Amino acid sequence: MFLCLLISVVKYLMGLILKWSFPSAKIKKDYTWQPTVSVLLPCYNEGETVYQTIESISRSNYPAELFEIIAQDDCSVDDSFEWMQKAQRDFTNIRIRTGRNGVNCGKARTVCNALQHSEAELIISIDSDCIFHPDCMRELAACFSEPKIGSVGGRVGVRNPNDSVITAIQTIIYYSAFQLYKIPENWTRSVCCISGCLFAIRRELLLEIEPAIRGRNWFGIPVNQGEDRFLTHQTLLRGYGTYINTDALCWTTVPTTLSVLFKQQLRWRRSIVRDLFYTLRTLPQHVWKLHPNTVLTLVLTPLGAVVALLVVVTMLTSDPLAWTGPMPLVTYLGIAAVLSWVISKHSVEETLEHPLAFGAYVAWSIVSTVFITPLALFTMDSADWGTRTKQEITTQEMDTPLVNSGN
Amino acid sequence: MSTPAINSLPTVEAAPPPRQSFVYKSILTLYRVFAIVVLYAILIGILAYAFIMGFYAVNTTWMAPVILSASDEKSLDFLQKLVTSRQMLQDLHVDILHQQTTLDEMTKHRAALEALDPELQQAIARERVHDQKTGPQLAGLDAQKQTDNAKTKAVLAQLDQTEVQIHKDLANGLITKGDAATQIAAINQARDAYTDSRIAEVLLTDNVLDKTTNGTKSMDVLEKQAELRSEIAQLDVTLAVSEKQLQEDNRQVDALRAAIATARQSPYYLNATGNNRLYFAFVPYENQESAKVGAPIYDCYLDMVLCRKVGTVKQIFLGEEDITHPIFKTQVRGFTVQMELSHPNSAKSKTVFLGRKPLLF
Numbered sequence: 123m124f125l126c127l128l129i130s131v132v133k134y135l136m137g138l139i140l141k142w143s144f145p146s147a148k149i150k151k152d153y154t155w156q157p158t159v160s161v162l163l164p165c166y167n168e169g170e171t172v173y174q175t176i177e178s179i180s181r182s183n184y185p186a187e188l189f190e191i192i193a194q195d196d197c198s199v200d201d202s203f204e205w206m207q208k209a210q211r212d213f214t215n216i217r218i219r220t221g222r223n224g225v226n227c228g229k230a231r232t233v234c235n236a237l238q239h240s241e242a243e244l245i246i247s248i249d250s251d252c253i254f255h256p257d258c259m260r261e262l263a264a265c266f267s268e269p270k271i272g273s274v275g276g277r278v279g280v281r282n283p284n285d286s287v288i289t290a291i292q293t294i295i296y297y298s299a300f301q302l303y304k305i306p307e308n309w310t311r312s313v314c315c316i317s318g319c320l321f322a323i324r325r326e327l328l329l330e331i332e333p334a335i336r337g338r339n340w341f342g343i344p345v346n347q348g349e350d351r352f353l354t355h356q357t358l359l360r361g362y363g364t365y366i367n368t369d370a371l372c373w374t375t376v377p378t379t380l381s382v383l384f385k386q387q388l389r390w391r392r393s394i395v396r397d398l399f400y401t402l403r404t405l406p407q408h409v410w411k412l413h414p415n416t417v418l419t420l421v422l423t424p425l426g427a428v429v430a431l432l433v434v435v436t437m438l439t440s441d442p443l444a445w446t447g448p449m450p451l452v453t454y455l456g457i458a459a460v461l462s463w464v465i466s467k468h469s470v471e472e473t474l475e476h477p478l479a480f481g482a483y484v485a486w487s488i489v490s491t492v493f494i495t496p497l498a499l500f501t502m503d504s505a506d507w508g509t510r511t512k513q514e515i516t517t518q519e520m521d522t523p524l525v526n527s528g529n
Numbered sequence: 530m531s532t533p534a535i536n537s538l539p540t541v542e543a544a545p546p547p548r549q550s551f552v553y554k555s556i557l558t559l560y561r562v563f564a565i566v567v568l569y570a571i572l573i574g575i576l577a578y579a580f581i582m583g584f585y586a587v588n589t590t591w592m593a594p595v596i597l598s599a600s601d602e603k604s605l606d607f608l609q610k611l612v613t614s615r616q617m618l619q620d621l622h623v624d625i626l627h628q629q630t631t632l633d634e635m636t637k638h639r640a641a642l643e644a645l646d647p648e649l650q651q652a653i654a655r656e657r658v659h660d661q662k663t664g665p666q667l668a669g670l671d672a673q674k675q676t677d678n679a680k681t682k683a684v685l686a687q688l689d690q691t692e693v694q695i696h697k698d699l700a701n702g703l704i705t706k707g708d709a710a711t712q713i714a715a716i717n718q719a720r721d722a723y724t725d726s727r728i729a730e731v732l733l734t735d736n737v738l739d740k741t742t743n744g745t746k747s748m749d750v751l752e753k754q755a756e757l758r759s760e761i762a763q764l765d766v767t768l769a770v771s772e773k774q775l776q777e778d779n780r781q782v783d784a785l786r787a788a789i790a791t792a793r794q795s796p797y798y799l800n801a802t803g804n805n806r807l808y809f810a811f812v813p814y815e816n817q818e819s820a821k822v823g824a825p826i827y828d829c830y831l832d833m834v835l836c837r838k839v840g841t842v843k844q845i846f847l848g849e850e851d852i853t854h855p856i857f858k859t860q861v862r863g864f865t866v867q868m869e870l871s872h873p874n875s876a877k878s879k880t881v882f883l884g885r886k887p888l889l890f
Binding site: 341342343438440441442443492493496497500501502503 | 550553554556557560561563564565567568571575578582856857858859
């Protein structure tokens with residue numbers, strides 16, 4: 123337990139030191155290396171947002187002739203597919219292909235389906251609710267000049283930092299995770315989880331992994347969640363390096379309500395637990411193949427989430443009012459004060475109006491640890507994505523009637 | 530990809546779901562049953578935890594039984610202090626008695642000394658009056674004596690010639706030796722009488738001097754008087770100090786008696802000195818209103834339900850105590866009560882309740 127906590131603290135401190143003192147920890151980017159790119163855009167019930175996502179990609183400063191968008195709808199019950207087709211018609215400066223799954227099969231398999239249509243050297247899988255910085259694709263591609271790099275991720279910023287206390291908390295968490303927590307993993311080119319919001323991977327590698335993605339199951343139940351962690355893990359096991367390029371930026375809309383956040387965190391926690399079990403099951407393989415830093419991260423980070431449950435339960439039974447004391451609050455307010463200042467300096471768009479709202483993280487951390495971990499442990503058979511509602515939308519509810527113009 | 534174009538991809542048909550083996554199905558069923566049980570257990574645990582927290586946050590009748598063993602450190606410490614206090618009290622009593630006796634003696638001595646002073650004054654006065662009376666008389670007699678002696682001296686001068694004549698007569702054989710010796714002896718006797726008279730004169734003069742002037746004798750008397758007064762003053766100081774000491778000792782005795790009386794009101798005293806097993810409970814100040822002598826005590830299952838009466842409050846001790854809250858684990862201030870328990874096992878409960886059943890059943 124203590125070791126897990128220590129490693130977390132050490133990782134943040136190491137991130138800080140590496141960021142300031144070791145420029146060599148950063149990858150050597152070669153912007154002249156411009157491979158062909160397929161941007162895979164799996165989509166489910168995103169509505170108009172998918173249009174905005176495609177629009178942001180269309181503004182990319184990567185040569186238009188070198189990339190395409192392959193948007194694959196996973197049987198959305200809303201008008202997402204129509205918005206995809208509208209984008210296809212509107213942004214003619216780039217090549218956009220749209221497709222649809224026969225049945226709803228989850229994000230991971232939708233990506234695999236889209237992959238079938240790609241012939242590019244590089245695949246960038248993105249979330250259909252993200253907005254991309256024009257430099258994003260260029261930044262990601264430049265990292266692949268190192269031949270041993272298999273997957274590269276970008277930094278995910280928060281589009282709606284000031285919507286609520288919950289989004290304010292997530293803004294600080296996201297920022298510190300990408301700018302500090304993952305830096306020590308970057309150092310050894312062994313990031314253990316590249317966010318699925320923005321995931322670049324060599325096509326040959328993805329094709330190699332694809333059968334494993336399609337075959338993922340939990341005692342016969344197909345696993346649709348945590349494909350990003352799985353892909354990153356598989357990349358590492360195949361001897362490739364993984365890296366987060368914080369200059370490749372995309373923006374996501376984080377959950378604004380507690381229930382949606384809870385479901386999202388539950389999904390993430392399930393994938394963390396699943397990944398831990400997988401790591402432990404194949405530990406010898408990991409020990410021989412991977413950098414010790416990677417093994418430690420793969421084992422101790424998820425173990426920390428499980429152990430944290432025991433810590434909180436022990437704390438609540440032995441000293442129930444400890445978490446109501448000033449120390450946790452002061453700690454989180456201190457973190458909020460420092461990080462919000464840093465964010466306002468380096469990422470103006472994410473500037474928090476009420477940074478001290480991060481103090482509420484004390485309460486969320488209790489909820490998150492006590493409820494989410496056991497729930498994740500005992501709902502491993504759930505395939506529910508959680509944050510996408512399967513609501514029926516009638517054509518009368520659409521703002522703009524769209525015509526499927528696919529040819 | 531060289532030409533931007535609009536393309537629609539063919540619909541991808543889903544692959545058939547993998548067949549689940551019997552083993553997998555069995556494992557999944559077991560897992561789901563186990564998961565449901567565990568998750569419901571966790572849910573019930575969390576709800577129960579939240580309820581207990583809320584219950585103890587608002588309940589004002591709970592108290593925590595405290596079992597004090599005979600070898601309880603606080604009781605032993607208390608007993609040791611009590612024994613020391615009693616010993617001190619005894620020592621003080623002896624000390625006070627001794628001081629009181631000494632004080633009485635000194636008071637008597639002072640009274641005796643003080644009684645001497647006027648007597649001495651009177652004696653001096655009497656002597657002065659006597660001297661004033663006898664002094665002039667003696668002076669007169671002294672003068673008379675001097676005159677007499679002068680006359681005697683003149684007569685003695687004549688006796689010298691008579692003695693020469695006697696010797697001459699003896700030599701001439703005019704008188705016998707016996708007569709001569711007799712006559713000379715008479716002359717010597719006269720001379721001796723004169724010498725005595727002279728001595729008496731000197732003594733008389735000396736006596737007159739004593740009676741008519743302030744001589745060393747009167748100084749001695751005054752010194753004696755001063756010594757007497759000094760001794761009385763010293764006694765006064767000693768008496769004052771002794772009285773203060775006595776007062777201080779008496780105050781200390783009162784304080785010790787009060788402390789011992791308070792100690793007798795402590796559960797630790799009762800525990801340390803009592804022969805029977807006694808039962809105590811800690812009552813937080815928040816629940817003070819419920820703690821009354823004779824109030825019924827209830828013991829409950831799961832610290833709150835299915836309660837039964839197990840005794841009454843026998844005695845309330847006012848001394849402040851603090852313990853760790855049995856549920857919240859924080860320090861709580863309060864006091865102790867002695868319980869009269871009909872069910873001694875309730876002394877081992879985490880909490881018991883005063884006055885009524887906390888949840889009415």
